[in-house]
Amino acid sequence: MPRWEPNAVGRLHDAALDLFTEQGYDQTTVAQIAARAGLTERTFFNHFSSKREVLFGRTSEIQKQVLTREIHASPANLRPIDMVVRALRAAADEVLEEFREPAAPRRVIIEATPELQEREEAKRAALTAAMADALRERGLDADTALLAAGAGLLIQQAAEQRWIQPEERRPLRDLIDEALSSLRSVTGTDAV
Amino acid sequence: MPRWEPNAVGRLHDAALDLFTEQGYDQTTVAQIAARAGLTERTFFNHFSSKREVLFGRTSEIQKQVLTREIHASPANLRPIDMVVRALRAAADEVLEEFREPAAPRRVIIEATPELQEREEAKRAALTAAMADALRERGLDADTALLAAGAGLLIQQAAEQRWIQPEERRPLRDLIDEALSSLRSVTGTDAV
Numbered sequence: 001m002p003r004w005e006p007n008a009v010g011r012l013h014d015a016a017l018d019l020f021t022e023q024g025y026d027q028t029t030v031a032q033i034a035a036r037a038g039l040t041e042r043t044f045f046n047h048f049s050s051k052r053e054v055l056f057g058r059t060s061e062i063q064k065q066v067l068t069r070e071i072h073a074s075p076a077n078l079r080p081i082d083m084v085v086r087a088l089r090a091a092a093d094e095v096l097e098e099f100r101e102p103a104a105p106r107r108v109i110i111e112a113t114p115e116l117q118e119r120e121e122a123k124r125a126a127l128t129a130a131m132a133d134a135l136r137e138r139g140l141d142a143d144t145a146l147l148a149a150g151a152g153l154l155i156q157q158a159a160e161q162r163w164i165q166p167e168e169r170r171p172l173r174d175l176i177d178e179a180l181s182s183l184r185s186v187t188g189t190d191a192v
Numbered sequence: 193m194p195r196w197e198p199n200a201v202g203r204l205h206d207a208a209l210d211l212f213t214e215q216g217y218d219q220t221t222v223a224q225i226a227a228r229a230g231l232t233e234r235t236f237f238n239h240f241s242s243k244r245e246v247l248f249g250r251t252s253e254i255q256k257q258v259l260t261r262e263i264h265a266s267p268a269n270l271r272p273i274d275m276v277v278r279a280l281r282a283a284a285d286e287v288l289e290e291f292r293e294p295a296a297p298r299r300v301i302i303e304a305t306p307e308l309q310e311r312e313e314a315k316r317a318a319l320t321a322a323m324a325d326a327l328r329e330r331g332l333d334a335d336t337a338l339l340a341a342g343a344g345l346l347i348q349q350a351a352e353q354r355w356i357q358p359e360e361r362r363p364l365r366d367l368i369d370e371a372l373s374s375l376r377s378v379t380g381t382d383a384v
Contacts, residue, residue: 081379114314121313122306143350147371147378150346158339179339184379186339187273187372 009047009057011037014102016054021105025051025113052115055106059095060123064130066091071134080140084131084152085180092159092172100172104164128153155179201239201249203229206294208246213297217243217305244307247298251287252315256322258283263326272332276323276344277372284351284364292364296356320345347371 005011015036019028030051034044048054070087078086096103110116131149136142159175162168168175197203207228211220222243226236240246262279270278288295302308323341328334351367354360360367 079380117317118310118314121317122310125309125313143353143374144378146353147346147350147375150349151343151375151379154339154342154346157342158335161335161338180379182335183339183343186336187343187376187379188271 005039005043008037008039008043011039012044012047012054013057016051017102017105017109020055020109020113025109025116052119055110055116056119056123059099060127063091063095064127066094067127067131068134071131071138074138080135080144080148081151081180083135083138084148085155085176087131087134088152088156088159088176089173092176096160097172100163103160104166107160107164124153124157127156151183155183158182197231197235200229200231200235203231204236204239204246205249208243209294209297209301212247212301212305217301217308244311247302247308248311248315251291252319255283255287256319258286259319259323260326263323263330266330272327272336272340273343273372275327275330276340277347277368279323279326280344280348280351280368281365284368288352289364292355295352296358299352299356316345316349319348343375347375350374 012033016028016033019032019036028051030044031041033051033054034041037044044054048057067087067090070090071083074083074086110120128146128149131152132142132145135145135148140148155176156179158179159172162175162178163170163172204225208220208225211224211228220243222236223233225243225246226233229236236246240249259279259282262282263275266275266278302312320338320341323344324334324337327337327340332340347368348371350371351364354367354370355364
């Protein structure tokens with residue numbers, strides 16, 4: 001069992017983000033991250049299997065649980081996309097909103113680092129699959145479930161992109177609603 | 193320069209797909225793939241940097257070029273989503289339709305192999321980014337470009353999912369049109 005260290009995951013995440021920003025991802029070692037966090041390398045490896053994992057932590061696991069729970073708990077009369085958006089709003093409030101401050105520098109590092117981009121894409125795919133599974137468990141056919149979950153992910157990405165802008169002050173949940181409207185307007189329903 | 197071998201890329205791809213299907217991805221070596229294709233390991237490495245790349249080849253590079261070219265060539269009065277769908281149809285006809293037969297077993301292998309899944313996700317992200325770039329070059333704002341490109345990818349995925357079903361006979365381009373209709377119906381435009 002890992003020895004208990006107060007908020008070790010959060011301290012390692014913040015230390016890693018600072019070091020990646022200051023000196024680059026490739027130039028940063030696990031030893032440096034642990035030292036900056038005031039923890040040992042051993043504690044690092046109690047929580048993360050590699051440097052690649054440190055910016056991801058358990059957030060996406062918890063996010064997945066909230067999305068699944070909320071889709072299961074949706075009123076039966078909601079349309080699939082509205083079940084998804086309701087779940088995304090809950091995950092925004094319960095999981096993501098408190099990480100608003102580090103979200104922008106975190107995004108910069110991920111986009112500059114191919115192996116973190118791959119990790120991020122895998123995380124997104126896992127969230128989409130979890131939403132699609134939950135929608136199928138609500139009785140949707142597989143094709144509709146995948147489209148609704150994929151549209152949900154797109155809404156989430158568009159909302160996060162706005163959320164990390166320095167001038168943006170609205171909570172993520174509101175930006176999710178806005179992104180749904182934008183997606184509807186971009187896809188349209190009338191022929192050209 | 194690689195020595196010329198008739199259709200080495202295609203032969204290596206097919207040999208790899210057969211071996212992965214027969215004995216699993218992890219159990220297959222580059223030496224076995226080369227031998228099955230009647231080529232040398234050296235020829236393999238002239239074309240692919242690792243086993244992980246052999247199912248991807250140059251298709252996604254060419255697909256990206258077609259998508260970019262077609263978005264640039266779209267009539268100015270088209271809506272963003274229609275520029276994207278027009279480009280996806282062109283890529284379906286010019287690049288993907290001829291790979292219909294191996295598409296289903298290829299999908300099975302990729303979905304069973306985490307490192308290929310990551311590779312596939314990265315490819316999808318690159319295609320989305322290429323479409324978004326091309327849309328921005330057509331004057332769209334960044335948010336709209338990302339949403340339209342993301343919606344395009346979702347349409348492509350839904351269409352491919354149907355395309356690989358054994359009973360499905362329609363060309364991919366028609367399934368792209370159908371997927372656009374499904375996406376419109378899933379996202380809706382009217383409030384609940």
